[in-house]
Amino acid sequence: MTAARAGQARLDHRRVLRIAVPIMISNATVPILGAVDTGVVGQMGLAAPIGAVGIGAVILTAVYWIFGFLRMGTAGLASQARGAGMTDELSALLSRSLLVGLAAGVLLVLLQKPIFQMAFLISPASAEVETLARKYIQIRIWSAPGAIAVYSVTGWLIAMEKTGSVLVLQLWMNGVNVVLDLWFVLGLGWGVEGVAFATFLAEWSGFALGLWLCRQAFAVSAWRDGTKVFHGASLRWMASINRDLLIRSLLLETIILSFLFVAADFGDVTLAANQILVQFLHITAFALDGFAFAAETLVGQAMGARNRIRLRRSALLASLWGAVCVIGLSLVFLVFGARIIDLMATAPEVRSEARTYLGYMVLAPLAGLAAWMFDGIFIGATRAKDMRNMMAVSFAVYVVSACALVPLVDNHGLWLSLLATLLVRGITLGLRYPELEASADLK
Numbered sequence: 001m002t003a004a005r006a007g008q009a010r011l012d013h014r015r016v017l018r019i020a021v022p023i024m025i026s027n028a029t030v031p032i033l034g035a036v037d038t039g040v041v042g043q044m045g046l047a048a049p050i051g052a053v054g055i056g057a058v059i060l061t062a063v064y065w066i067f068g069f070l071r072m073g074t075a076g077l078a079s080q081a082r083g084a085g086m087t088d089e090l091s092a093l094l095s096r097s098l099l100v101g102l103a104a105g106v107l108l109v110l111l112q113k114p115i116f117q118m119a120f121l122i123s124p125a126s127a128e129v130e131t132l133a134r135k136y137i138q139i140r141i142w143s144a145p146g147a148i149a150v151y152s153v154t155g156w157l158i159a160m161e162k163t164g165s166v167l168v169l170q171l172w173m174n175g176v177n178v179v180l181d182l183w184f185v186l187g188l189g190w191g192v193e194g195v196a197f198a199t200f201l202a203e204w205s206g207f208a209l210g211l212w213l214c215r216q217a218f219a220v221s222a223w224r225d226g227t228k229v230f231h232g233a234s235l236r237w238m239a240s241i242n243r244d245l246l247i248r249s250l251l252l253e254t255i256i257l258s259f260l261f262v263a264a265d266f267g268d269v270t271l272a273a274n275q276i277l278v279q280f281l282h283i284t285a286f287a288l289d290g291f292a293f294a295a296e297t298l299v300g301q302a303m304g305a306r307n308r309i310r311l312r313r314s315a316l317l318a319s320l321w322g323a324v325c326v327i328g329l330s331l332v333f334l335v336f337g338a339r340i341i342d343l344m345a346t347a348p349e350v351r352s353e354a355r356t357y358l359g360y361m362v363l364a365p366l367a368g369l370a371a372w373m374f375d376g377i378f379i380g381a382t383r384a385k386d387m388r389n390m391m392a393v394s395f396a397v398y399v400v401s402a403c404a405l406v407p408l409v410d411n412h413g414l415w416l417s418l419l420a421t422l423l424v425r426g427i428t429l430g431l432r433y434p435e436l437e438a439s440a441d442l443k
Contacts, residue, residue: 011298011310015161016317019297020290022163026170027286036178040185041195049192052132056196059119059133060140065253067104067148069245070097073238074155075293076382079300082159086304088222090160092231094214095223096238097152105145112141132192139196146207153210156217158293159300165213173206244384248391255398259418262402266411273353274411276344280337280361284329284368291322292376299380308440311381315433319373326365334362360415367419370426378429381436390428397424 009015041049074097081089108115116137120130150169157165177198184194211218222228263274298314333340341354378387398421405413 011313011317013317013321016291016294016298016321019158019161019163019294020318020321022167023158023290023293024287026163026167027289029170029174030286036181040181041192043186048126048128048132051126051129052136052192053195055129056133056136056140056192059116060137062253063108063115063119064144064147065249066246067101068151068249069242070101070104070148070151071155071158072245072296072379073097073242073382073384074152075158075296076241076300076379076384077238078156078159079297079380080304080382083301083304084306087220088225088228089234090156091217091220091222092225092228092234093238094152094156094217095229096235097155098149099229100238100242101149101152102145105143105148108144108148109141112138116141136192136196139193140199140203143200143203147203150203150207150210153207153214156214157210159297160216161297162213163290163293169206169210169213172209173202176205177202241382241384244388245379248384248388251391251395255395255418255421258402259414262406262414263411269347269349269353270411272345272347272350273357274414276341276350276354277357277361279344280333280340281364281368284326284365285372287325287329288322288365288369288372291318291325292372292379294318294321295373295376296380299377300382301380303381303440306440308437311437311440314380315373315377318376319369322369322373326369329365330362333358333365337361357411357415360419363419364422368422368426370430371422374426374429374433377433378436381439383432383436386429386432386436390425390432393428394421394425397421 041053074093078090078093081093116134120134154166154169157163157169180198180201181195184190184198188194190197217223260271260274260278263271295315295318298318299311302308302311302314337358338355341351341358345351345354375387378384398417401417401420402414405416407413409416
């Protein structure tokens with residue numbers, strides 16, 4: 001499908017599913033890699049290497065995640081360019097985004113010492129674990145440019161409705177990582193450094209594969225046309241969107257981290273129970289990502305084509321499937337939630353504590369549906385300022401709710417505050433939707 005035809009192509013349930021399903025499968029592979037990393041170092045028979053890989057991976061993931069706005073911003077802008085039939089801009093936009101990602105990675109390499117020194121100051125690691133984790137990070141950081149630039153590749157592929165390629169990319173990176181993990185650690189005995197080298201090579205090879213998967217963009221000369229790639233207005237608009245998305249994401253991450261930190265004050269058992277239940281939220285987010293990404297793509301194309309009716313239909317179709325998904329997940333959590341908890345924990349007291357709060361996990365997918373789907377809709381429409389502002393409102397609601405409820409009902413107050421945040425985010429973005437839809441006629 002060419003860029004010029006994207007905004008007029010048939011829009012139906014099959015098209016939504018064609019975009020969403022590969023993303024859902026891709027997300028399902030994410031936990032596998034972490035399990036393999038942990039499993040291979042676990043064969044060494046020592047606790048420190050397991051902790052080192054875990055802490056090192058968490059630190060790097062948190063730092064890389066700061067640049068996740070590249071995926072969202074690129075997806076929204078590219079979808080609109082595709083809907084408007086702007087083939088040259090599609091090509092130049094990918095180069096623009098890749099340059100930002102590569103530059104961000106180089107900056108992390110240059111600033112690695114102060115960044116990771118700060119990370120280890122707040123990390124509860126023993127001296128042995130910290131030493132091994134530093135070795136792990138010092139190897140992996142050299143693939144930061146490729147790892148961050150892959151966000152740009154992923155966003156562009158999603159905008160082009162090439163989510164099958166996103167799945168191929170994810171499977172390739174995870175597959176290479178797993179094979180090299182086994183070889184380097186179990187075969188060559190490289191330990192923690194072997195896990196790091198495996199990921200280093202997987203990330204650079206993934207970047208190379210990503211460029212090949214985006215070869216359609218490089219068939220257009222605009223990708224190397226400096227006047228188009230460095231076009232002033234386009235750069236300023238991209239920077240504005242990415243800035244607002246970054247602020248929004250930092251507020252969201254603060255909510256998630258504070259949720260875990262506050263839970264720690266309730267004791268180890270409650271903290272463990274919350275950690276288990278948070279995995280239910282991750283499952284929900286992974287499942288809904290597919291339909292949110294479909295909304296990004298289709299809404300963005302409709303916005304680029306200046307077609308309000310098509311925009312509304314895109315939002316409704318994607319949200320309908322999102323609703324089917326969350327209803328199914330809520331029912332699964334209601335019927336099988338206790339069994340899932342038993343699979344994830346063996347300690348009787350942790351199982352009992354997690355069951356106490358399981359009801360919130362039954363409600364969470366329903367409470368978060370609007371927030372997750374509107375995120376996709378607003379990303380596609382590049383309404384990043386609205387996303388930033390409504391997240392700020394939701395953040396304030398979370399802080400006030402937690403301050404009021406936690407002293408009264410402890411962990412129940414914490415979960416109620418989180419659910420309130422999801423509801424408020426969906427409601428406030430919903431109030432902004434009519435203006436978003438009307439703007440399709442004005443672009």
